[in-house]
Amino acid sequence: MTIKRTEPATDADERSMLEGFLDYHRQTLEWKCEGLDDAQLRTASVPPSELSLMGLVRHMADVERSWFRRVLADEDVAPLYYSDEDRDGEFHLTDTDTWEDAYTTWQAEIAAARTSAARFALDDASQGRNGFTEEPLTLRWIYTHMIEEYARHNGHADLLRERVDGATGE
Template sequence: MTVERTSPPTLAGERESLESWLEFHRATLAVKTEGLNDAQLRTASAPPSDLTLFGLVRHMAEVERHWFRRILSDEDAPPLYTTEDDRDKDFDPDPEDTFEEAHATWQAEIARARELAAARTLDDIGAGKHRTGTQFNLRWIYVHMIEEYARHNGHADLVREAIDGVTGD
């Protein structure tokens, strides 16, 4: 499946700009995983780091779930991969875990995030509680998600380049 990635519009309102940049970055991570086999998706590029594209996709599924389902909407949405004992388990798939499952879960979390955000204004304050007790509006969540994806897409670019030389934004 070829991922279609659309550049954000240069003349847009605030919400359209935020949503289009988030969509652009979601698609960018998907592009970084295209055409790779299981071994490549599990390859860490820069020892001692064990960061992989597989782990990044699982991590972003957790991040989407956390900010949109838990913080924005106060849904009962327990972690997908992490545990109290291993808060970084999302980055470390087991041998029996499949990328197909991780990718499908990530896409499902994105779909749910879109649905939940569409029902709110940028100024709406999330119904859930962050562990710090801090409240967040949808605008802040969008900006944070863009930052989270942008940072991890930089990692993904380096990992992908080390795997097969493919680079790009």
């Protein structure tokens, strides 16, 4: 399967543009993982770092879940991979963790995020609270933050992919 990234429209309304950029970055992370096996996807960048492509995908599943379900929609859902005891659990891969499970979970969280976001206008306040400031946030803020989060981690993914098999790209 070849991942097709859809360029965000240059003439869209604000919401469509924000959603377009977020989807573009989601597709970029998927593209960076394309064609690799489980061993390659769990390859850490440079010891002692445990950062891997599979770990990034697991991290983004938790990030999608946190901002769109817990904060925006105020759903009572627990983190998927991390805990108070292991704040970086998404990066601590075991032999039983697979790309198929990580990818399926990530895609399910993206679908849930879209469902949650569809119920809100850009300026609507979240039903839940930001865990850092306890303030409600607008959907616009969450979209902007998610674009930033993916963009930063896609930079990591570029370096990880190059480390794994030499593949480079935008």
